[in-house]
Amino acid sequence: MHRALSTSDSREEDAVAKQPLRRLEVALNRFTKVAIPLHLDMLDKHRANILRFAGQHEWDKVYREQMNASRTVQQLKSDILEMDLVRSQVREEDLAEFDRRLQPVKEHALTAVAEFLSIQLEEADVESRKTLGE
Numbered sequence: 001m002h003r004a005l006s007t008s009d010s011r012e013e014d015a016v017a018k019q020p021l022r023r024l025e026v027a028l029n030r031f032t033k034v035a036i037p038l039h040l041d042m043l044d045k046h047r048a049n050i051l052r053f054a055g056q057h058e059w060d061k062v063y064r065e066q067m068n069a070s071r072t073v074q075q076l077k078s079d080i081l082e083m084d085l086v087r088s089q090v091r092e093e094d095l096a097e098f099d100r101r102l103q104p105v106k107e108h109a110l111t112a113v114a115e116f117l118s119i120q121l122e123e124a125d126v127e128s129r130k131t132l133g134e
Contacts, residue, residue, distance in 0.1 A: 049065045
């Protein structure tokens with residue numbers, strides 16, 4: 001029982017311990033060069049498909065793309081939260097460099113999500129006007 005306690009204690013210390021940026025380089029690159037760009041590309045494709053299917057009045061396909069896009073937005077949100085978790089593990093003296101490298105990608109992701117949500121709200125407004133007008 002004492003052994004389990006010490007294992008738990010060491011996990012707590014590891015979670016709080018700050019790491020040099022070079023130790024977190026893999027995680028940083030995974031976000032900035034793989035995960036975020038991949039999810040942004042997917043969101044852009046979903047957006048294009050939604051607009052195309054809406055123009056063709058294929059509402060079942062629009063709905064499917066909206067659901068997929070919603071999942072992609074959730075994944076981007078998860079990526080950003082995970083980036084913040086990694087940031088909390090960076091040593092104080094490396095935070096400026098971490099932020100400098102991460103900020104452009106993070107801002108791009110937040111902007112893309114905001115644009116997507118704006119388009120969704122506009123479409124919902126147009127659809128509600130059509131329904132009320134009929």
